[in-house]
Amino acid sequence: MPMLSMRDIRKAYGTNQILAGLSLDVDEGEFVSLVGPSGCGKSTLLRIIAGLEAQDHGSISIDGKPVDALPPKHREIAMVFQDYALYPHMSVAQNMAMPLIMASLPWHARLPLIERIHPLARRGRPAVEAQINQTARHLGIEHLLDRRPAQLSGGQRQRVALGRALVRSPKLFLMDEPLSNLDAKLRTQVRKEIAELHASSKLTFIYVTHDQIEAMTLSDRVAIMRAGSFVQVAPPVTLYEDPDNVEVARFIGSPEINLLPTEVENGRLRIGDRLLDAVIPKGASGDLLVAFRPEAAQFDGIAGLSHDRSRSTSEALDFDVRSIEDHGADLVVHGALATEPSIELRVRAQKLPGTQMSIARIAGRKALRLDREGLLFFDADGQRVRDRTVSSVAAAASPRGALVP
Ligand code: ADP
Numbered sequence: 035m036p037m038l039s040m041r042d043i044r045k046a047y048g049t050n051q052i053l054a055g056l057s058l059d060v061d062e063g064e065f066v067s068l069v070g071p072s073g074c075g076k077s078t079l080l081r082i083i084a085g086l087e088a089q090d091h092g093s094i095s096i097d098g099k100p101v102d103a104l105p106p107k108h109r110e111i112a113m114v115f116q117d118y119a120l121y122p123h124m125s126v127a128q129n130m131a132m133p134l135i136m137a138s139l140p141w142h143a144r145l146p147l148i149e150r151i152h153p154l155a156r157r158g159r160p161a162v163e164a165q166i167n168q169t170a171r172h173l174g175i176e177h178l179l180d181r182r183p184a185q186l187s188g189g190q191r192q193r194v195a196l197g198r199a200l201v202r203s204p205k206l207f208l209m210d211e212p213l214s215n216l217d218a219k220l221r222t223q224v225r226k227e228i229a230e231l232h233a234s235s236k237l238t239f240i241y242v243t244h245d246q247i248e249a250m251t252l253s254d255r256v257a258i259m260r261a262g263s264f265v266q267v268a269p270p271v272t273l274y275e276d277p278d279n280v281e282v283a284r285f286i287g288s289p290e291i292n293l294l295p296t297e298v299e300n301g302r303l304r305i306g307d308r309l310l311d312a313v314i315p316k317g318a319s320g321d322l323l324v325a326f327r328p329e330a331a332q333f334d335g336i337a338g339l340s341h342d343r344s345r346s347t348s349e350a351l352d353f354d355v356r357s358i359e360d361h362g363a364d365l366v367v368h369g370a371l372a373t374e375p376s377i378e379l380r381v382r383a384q385k386l387p388g389t390q391m392s393i394a395r396i397a398g399r400k401a402l403r404l405d406r407e408g409l410l411f412f413d414a415d416g417q418r419v420r421d422r423t424v425s426s427v428a429a430a431a432s433p434r435g436a437l438v439p
């Protein structure tokens with residue numbers, strides 16, 4: 035049974051349709067990211083899962099139970115937002131205790147002033163303390179428990195916010211762009227900590243981000259969103275190697291995937307004035323876009339760059355090198371085909387150890403070969419063209435899924 039199940043969730047603000055009928059199941063312990071451009075509805079969906087916002091249509095279940103009628107505090111979820119405000123006048127331990135104390139109090143005792151004097155607010159502290167200590171140990175912030183937020187670094191504050199969300203042992207952990215207020219170095223560090231937290235806690239995570247690298251590095255599956263719909267929901271490696279459409283292909287991967295207009299003629303591929311021998315899906319013909327990742331091509335013998343003869347590559351294309359980016363172990367070469375000078379291409383090449391590369395050494399016209407099996411094809415609507423013949427034959431010939439030779 036999935037830990038989170040959403041069915042046909044729709045939401046409009048006035049006449050603006052924000053969520054267009056989203057369905058998704060998330061397994062227990064799974065880490066799923068929602069990724070997409072600003073305004074596509076990520077936060078709205080997260081707020082609906084949390085119960086902070088009501089959907090117009092559809093249903094949400096957590097751990098098998100519909101929660102549509104439940105307020106946030108009864109949904110057994112934890113949440114961390116981008117602007118995780120800690121209470122400045124309280125210690126770390128007190129900040130972390132707040133959700134536990136609040137949950138144990140009747141509603142009238144939760145009003146801020148009453149909370150200080152209400153006898154219940156002082157009860158049950160040993161249990162609260164034990165839970166805080168355990169969570170703090172988990173996050174490596176035990177030594178910070180007596181400090182005030184102002185005495186913490188940005189990363190430590192973020193960990194306290196995680197701790198405060200986690201003390202209630204939620205079934206579902208929701209995070210909305212939790213790293214976007216941190217500087218780049220800290221972001222990488224806290225990202226690693228979130229990955230470790232997921233690995234050790236086995237909690238179910240729904241993580242919102244607009245950063246594809248965060249999503250790709252943290253997630254079991256990534257849901258790519260656009261204008262209130264899921265474009266593709268799949269593990270990172272599937273999005274990278276087997277995208278359903280050109281939008282996903284371009285969104286995932288850095289440097290970006292290369293795209294060229296092409297025409298498929300008699301099982302061969304026309305690029306510029308060349309007809310290439312390539313592995314072409316059986317359903318492909320006519321005018322298409324062909325795509326290849328920066329590492330799915332290589333140059334003919336450039337001194338200092340590794341050349342893998344075992345790769346099955348196409349005939350050579352004339353490639354004009356314009357600039358390079360040296361990443362230490364590899365080199366990204368920017369340029370264009372001689373026949374398509376207006377289309378910028380990127381090729382990632384492995385450097386041989388100890389190689390100092392300069393644009394002067396590599397500039398000019400080079401021979402580029404595409405990996406015959408590394409090509410993806412998209413139709414005029416941007417939809418992926420796959421090996422339709424094979425799958426339809428297999429489906430027709432083996433209704434029970436037997437292997438077809
Ligand atoms: P994201 O988190 O992906 O950036 P949001 O879910 O915050 O996007 O917002 C999606 C769209 O809904 C945006 O166009 C936003 O302006 C609109 N929106 C969000 N909340 C409200 C609201 N309370 N009232 C009206 N429009 C809203």
Ligand code: MG
Nearest residue numbers: 076077078210
């Ligand atoms: Mg948002």
